[in-house]
Amino acid sequence: MIFFIGVFVLVPWLIEMSGRWDYYYTLTSVALLSIASAGVWLTFYIGRINIGQGAYALAGGYLSAVLVTQYEVSFWLTIPLAGLFCAVLSMLIGLPILRLKGVYFAMITLVLTEVAKLTALALPITNGAKGIVSIPLPGELSVFGMTIIPDFSTLENVKLAFYYLAVTLMVICFAGMYRLVNSRMGHLCRSLQQNEELASSIGVNITTLRITAYAISSFLGGVGGSIFVAISQSIYPTSFQVADSINFMLNVFVGGLGYVFGPMLGTVVIYFGWDLLFQTGKFQLLIYSSILILLMLTVPNGLLSLRLFKWNKEKK
Amino acid sequence: MSALLEVKSVTKKFGGLTANKDISFTVQEKEILSVIGPNGAGKSTLFKMISSFLRTTSGEVLFKGERISNLAPHIVARRGVVRTFQETTIFKSMTVRENVVIAHHLRSKTNLLGFYVGSRRAHTDETEFRRSADEILEFLNLSEISGELASTLPQGHLRALGIAIGLATDPKILLLDEPFAGMNHDETMRTVELVSGVRDRGVTVLLVEHDMPAVMKISDRIVVLNFGEKIAEGTPQQIQQNEQVIEAYLGSEDDSIGL
Numbered sequence: 001m002i003f004f005i006g007v008f009v010l011v012p013w014l015i016e017m018s019g020r021w022d023y024y025y026t027l028t029s030v031a032l033l034s035i036a037s038a039g040v041w042l043t044f045y046i047g048r049i050n051i052g053q054g055a056y057a058l059a060g061g062y063l064s065a066v067l068v069t070q071y072e073v074s075f076w077l078t079i080p081l082a083g084l085f086c087a088v089l090s091m092l093i094g095l096p097i098l099r100l101k102g103v104y105f106a107m108i109t110l111v112l113t114e115v116a117k118l119t120a121l122a123l124p125i126t127n128g129a130k131g132i133v134s135i136p137l138p139g140e141l142s143v144f145g146m147t148i149i150p151d152f153s154t155l156e157n158v159k160l161a162f163y164y165l166a167v168t169l170m171v172i173c174f175a176g177m178y179r180l181v182n183s184r185m186g187h188l189c190r191s192l193q194q195n196e197e198l199a200s201s202i203g204v205n206i207t208t209l210r211i212t213a214y215a216i217s218s219f220l221g222g223v224g225g226s227i228f229v230a231i232s233q234s235i236y237p238t239s240f241q242v243a244d245s246i247n248f249m250l251n252v253f254v255g256g257l258g259y260v261f262g263p264m265l266g267t268v269v270i271y272f273g274w275d276l277l278f279q280t281g282k283f284q285l286l287i288y289s290s291i292l293i294l295l296m297l298t299v300p301n302g303l304l305s306l307r308l309f310k311w312n313k314e315k316k
Numbered sequence: 317m318s319a320l321l322e323v324k325s326v327t328k329k330f331g332g333l334t335a336n337k338d339i340s341f342t343v344q345e346k347e348i349l350s351v352i353g354p355n356g357a358g359k360s361t362l363f364k365m366i367s368s369f370l371r372t373t374s375g376e377v378l379f380k381g382e383r384i385s386n387l388a389p390h391i392v393a394r395r396g397v398v399r400t401f402q403e404t405t406i407f408k409s410m411t412v413r414e415n416v417v418i419a420h421h422l423r424s425k426t427n428l429l430g431f432y433v434g435s436r437r438a439h440t441d442e443t444e445f446r447r448s449a450d451e452i453l454e455f456l457n458l459s460e461i462s463g464e465l466a467s468t469l470p471q472g473h474l475r476a477l478g479i480a481i482g483l484a485t486d487p488k489i490l491l492l493d494e495p496f497a498g499m500n501h502d503e504t505m506r507t508v509e510l511v512s513g514v515r516d517r518g519v520t521v522l523l524v525e526h527d528m529p530a531v532m533k534i535s536d537r538i539v540v541l542n543f544g545e546k547i548a549e550g551t552p553q554q555i556q557q558n559e560q561v562i563e564a565y566l567g568s569e570d571d572s573i574g575l
């Protein structure tokens with residue numbers, strides 16, 4: 001509850017007061033990145049290191065951009081379509097590669113992002129390196145003649161609108177994930193992570209479960225990508241790169257693999273951590289990497305494990 | 317009476333090595349049948365083929381007259397043929413109770429979406445699974461440690477938990493691979509009681525074991541493998557007197573098979 005008031009009321013108020021409007025953009029990005037990271041987290045939850053989320057963010061982004069600019073589909077419709085497109089795509093890709101484990105799966109997903117970029121460069125519909133630009137802002141969303149979301153181009157404060165959109169989706173996404181993890185599917189995913197052989201001997205169809213989890217993961221990547229494109233009103237083959245894929249993974253690591261809200265915290269920490277280090281100039285990357293390494297050594301289960309640990313102690 | 321499980325001329329080759337050669341035997345309903353043999357005789361391989369974790373090179377396995385070899389493990393498990401493992405038998409970072417609750421998955425009539433939206437059926441399923449899990453834990457004397465993390469358990473409890481997981485799937489046949497391994501005499505005798513109890517619940521038991529006194533005590537019939545071939549089959553008394561079997565066990569020293 002506090003969280004809701006915080007993100008929907010307090011944050012906008014603080015930003016209005018301080019006049020730092022650029023923070024809307026920052027926080028919107030964090031919200032979207034955390035959605036894509038939540039997907040990566042789910043693949044971790046079934047025991048697979050996923051360094052390929054950038055590929056799906058790119059695919060979802062392009063799908064939305066193409067549909068909006070060339071087929072005049074409503075942007076709002078392209079959000080779920082981008083998700084579904086990525087989900088189907090990931091099923092096709094996942095079928096062969098999800099058999100692999102550990103570093104082999106990780107390497108292949110890493111390559112995926114590069115493949116996505118090359119595909120975007122090569123296809124006519126994605127317009128090669130020039131990308132797709134001047135994408136219109138999201139139009140009006142109305143159901144049965146009732147306007148639910150107004151046309152963004154008529155709004156005074158588009159940044160605030162995008163902020164609300166991203167944060168709302170983030171809340172829905174994490175509520176959904178929380179439910180998933182605490183439902184039977186979550187338990188089965190954990191069983192898969194811990195012992196695939198035993199899972200199949202208690203009757204779990206491990207192939208289907210793996211693919212389902214991966215499809216949900218990619219769905220979130222596609223959704224995140226489609227909104228990013230709407231914000232920047234453009235997309236290029238380099239909009240999501242290998243570095244982004246790696247960042248998605250880092251967000252998850254830093255936040256904590258065992259906690260469903262880990263990706264959210266991880267994204268916040270990494271995003272702002274990187275920004276804070278900006279002042280250190282050319283040492284930025286060095287310090288950043290060192291801190292990350294240190295974090296992984298000292299809190300291998302992620303930042304959320306710290307809090308829970310203390311909390312447990314108090315209970316005792 | 318037709319057999320519950322029929323192993324028909326099953327052969328498994330790993331490259332040049334023949335781990336199982338033309339093995340046939342049948343398992344009757346509600347019996348305890350043990351497969352024994354020296355290390356490397358091919359016992360685990362045979363179990364893996366019965367549970368479809370490995371494909372047969374030739375031959376087939378029938379359960380209630382239907383082929384179950386060369387399917388997927390989860391399908392065979394759904395038919396009621398469930399295997400426990402020699403090596404790792406548990407979900408390490410779950411509690412004992414969570415292990416057994418999750419193993420009820422097979423019994424669920426509700427699909428995952430039902431569980432996700434929390435349908436009434438899913439609720440009744442979950443409640444029933446927890447009740448049944450507690451009953452199984454009680455039966456295997458694990459109630460007291462039901463809240464402990466599985467990875468912290470001693471060997472004896474691990475095996476019992478492995479059996480509990482197997483039972484939770486409501487199997488027709490339970491395949492136990494070396495359930496007494498690493499146990500001292502007392503633990504073994506207690507587990508022997510448990511396995512007999514499992515059979516008394518109406519579950520047919522097929523087990524691989526090294527511990528000869530335990531096998532002699534518990535089994536209705538025994539199948540003996542040596543170098544991948546079946547060399548004998550019969551009641552414990554028949555096996556104890558079988559020359560070939562005695563020979564197979566290290567220079568035919570009687571005490572090596574605990575006679």
Ligand SMILES: Nc1ncnc2c1ncn2[C@@H]1O[C@H](COP(=O)(O)OP(=O)(O)O)[C@@H](O)[C@H]1O
Pocket residue numbers: 330333335353354355356357358359360361362
């Ligand atoms: N996956 C495998 N690949 C190659 N050889 C194997 C494999 N599994 C088992 N073997 C070999 O098959 C033989 C029988 O092994 P196994 O069935 O584990 O014996 P047991 O369980 O009776 O000790 C051994 O020689 C073993 O090395």
Ligand SMILES: [Mg+2]
Pocket residue numbers: 359360361402
């Ligand atoms: Mg073995």
